Amino acid sequence: MQTKRVTFRHVWLPYLLCLPQLAVTLIFFIWPAGEAIVESFYQTNAFGTSLRFVGLANFQRLFSDPSYYASIRVSVIFALATSALAMTLSLLFAAVADRIVRGTNAYRTFLIWPYAVAPAVAGVLWMFLFNPSIGIAAYALEMVGIDFNATISPNSAMALIIVAAAWKQISYNFLFFLAGLQAIPNSVYEAAAIDGAGPVKRFFTIVLPLLSPTTFFLLVVNMVYAFFDTFAVVHATTQGGPGQATSILVYKVWKDGFVGLDLGGSAAQSVVLMAMVAALTVIQFRYIERRVEY
């Protein structure tokens, strides 16, 4: 790993400087993660008084539990839909903002708002808009014949958390897409225009391929966001319901642990989730450096 050519020499100072960061990391990250791994091999009795080593039984139980598969399915649908919706909309907005000359800054000022809004708050805002008795969005949907009720219909509940989660992510994607677009040299567009390519053709044959590194990076970021940062959206609005319709993985691990008090089961879920984040982080760091380019 790189350092400076000129460095300081000191026996204990560097360790002292690293100490606070290391202490927090070890106590609040590594230790609990280790504990999760250990606990995933144990089971508590009904009173929570004794621990019994059960080997892989917690994992076997987890992977033979239909509700866990249901939760995986819900999470995947949610993550894909949220990423697709947030990325498509922001790419569209960024492409337009990059094209128009006047007013880009004013538009940008408004479009960055949702970044500041907490996921829980975004959830509550959209729940209010989709409230079946007084919500404006629900009213508009009713006009076109769609009955929207997130407390009764699983599809409505899923749509609600997807819209809320995607809405919050628009700012972030917009800023990165805009930066990516502005990095494409103008001469490329001009050359294409001279060859007779119109704006739409230019977008699909030039902009989209040149933007692929940004798109890939944002796809990973959005997936990580949708899988792991959206507990608040679910908890503040649908509470995983109706039934298990919106019980995404991070919601289930909390619920089984804190409400169901299933220590071993929750720990096993934690281990699976940690493996997932690790895989996504590796993808992010290995492939983003290399860049997907044509």
Next chain:
Amino acid sequence: MVENRRLLDILGHVLMLFAVALVVFPVWVAFVASTQDPAALMSGTVPLLPGDRLIQNYSEMLGTGMASAGAPPILLMLGNSLIMAVGIAVGKIVISLLAAYAIVYFRFPFRTLIFWTIFITLMLPVEVRILPTYDVVASLGMLDNYSGLILPVIASATATFLFRQFFMTVPEELCEAARIDGAGPLKFFWDILLPLSRTNIAALFVILFIYGWNQYLWPLIVTTSENLYTIVMGIQRLVTVADAEPHWNLVMATTVMAMLPPILIIVLMQRLFVQGLVETEK
């Protein structure tokens, strides 16, 4: 722009206005709802223009809260959120600056190991190891106090990377010159490196303040005392009242107050915010 097409320009502005509406409309509706009296939100749709209860609703929520829903006054929750957000932002920045400085400007045994240990925190978001982290914090006696709210979330791989990246771009000559003039490592850090990092620190502060302000799951599980509720998690108390429609006008007053500080910061410090956002992801 390559060619001049009037129609396309107009279409572009229409689309951008739609984008702005998509972003602003939910916030506007929340604000409007927060100024109504309860009767206006009982049936029909929400009005689109503000009502006349702005001052009344807000002063009620700020001062007394909603005891029936177990929610403390907003002022108290805002204070808690502020303490938590500033604590998390400052904590992350300070410990990351120190660690990055050690990693870049010193050669010492286990340097790489320490770097990777910090890196691993990226793979362990609190959501995925929620129960054991709670156990650790509980066994350290940190439930229901500010240290429990702040300390467990202040490790930061991204901030450490950002500062490491920035320190690598600082010219070698600066350090040489400082050493020739007899400056020790701490003096160099304090008098030269810190002033140079000012913009980076400010940009990062904006991002981390918002991150801290918007924390939800962590405050939810480590606080049981109402005196420690933060505003973002307190809203959920108001919404999920058992078997009844929530008092939407008061809930929305709370949401507006919860959104206002981070939105103001982002809009007023837009340049710093964009810089911070793009740099933390490098």
